[in-house]
Amino acid sequence: MHNELPVTVLKNITLQFALEGEFIAGELFGSGHINDTYRLQFQTRAGIRRYILQRINTNIFKQPEKLMENILRITRYQLKKMKERGEEDIERKYLRFSPAKNGEYFFTDRQGNYWRVCQFIERTHTCDIVQSAEQAFLTAASFARFQKSLVDLPGRRLHETIPDFHNTDRRFSAFATAVKNDTAQRARACLREIEFAFARKAVAPVLVDLMAKKAIPERITHNDAKLNNIMIDDATNKAVCVVDLDTVMPGSSLYDFGDMARSASCTAAEDEKDLKKVEINTAMFRALASGYLSEAKDFLNSEEIGQLIFSAKLITFEQGIRFLTDYLNGDVYYKIKYPEHNIVRARNQFKLVESIEQQEKTLNTMVKKIATC
16 A cells, blocks of 8 residues: 555556646655655646645545545635735645546546545745744634635535544443454553553543533634645745645534644654653644634633643543554554564653653643633
């Protein structure tokens, strides 16, 4: 599934789409864990034009037609609102997908693989790790604007592309099952991590229960709110476009904030082996909370604001048990670069949970001050 395809195969796939120009090159692109992504070059009369070709991982996204229906609804609505506001440079601010020659916005090959093509957003770059308070503010404000832009999305409820994606209670149940089954015979190698997770079982259902009680409203959220899902302008270093929309679906605003805090307020990568480098950076967190609330105060309720710090701890814990579950199951979900990759990721996330726990009171005081400014 994850081996690089020959150029001739890539070219044949692109022939199924209505693309401008002639295919001249294609290469693996990006650092995503799930889908296989290629950057393509086409020769046109106006010069080189680039596209992104993706093979949707149907082991994860089991209903790709509904996934694409979500994405097209979202991007078309974004385009409509930008036109109404009279924005400039619109073509770089949303994902434009190219139709296949069958009339759909995806192509299915003989092996049952689903392929799609969108434009490559030129003169932009991404970053995997937040390296400054300015970047943290940018990340949070960008995802808050994204949430706000979809508050009034008309029509029926979006499809859940991965049901119960951030249902931490069910994630914990899946983890407990993985421990019990021990499919890959790895439980003995991670007893400390298993004990750490079971000691925090009580936090798993908190947000799910608050949503069930309607204390926290359901919203449309990105569900993978990391810096590397924002295209950043090369010249201005400002956010241009939020990408990777496969997990955009109904959820809680807190899921996105928690994931941002997990990834953006820790200066170490999520697979950093040296756990001494893994801790919550309060300056980064302050910038993150300030950026998020600068846009999100317009639509969040008081319960959502009050749970921001808890969401950071919870989503970090959730990601840790997801990595640990995959390790116990034999690495069937995430792409790995070496056999211990998932357990390294789990240890990393659990260390960050500890760091948040140690500073939880300080962080809560910080958020209250920002929210009342």
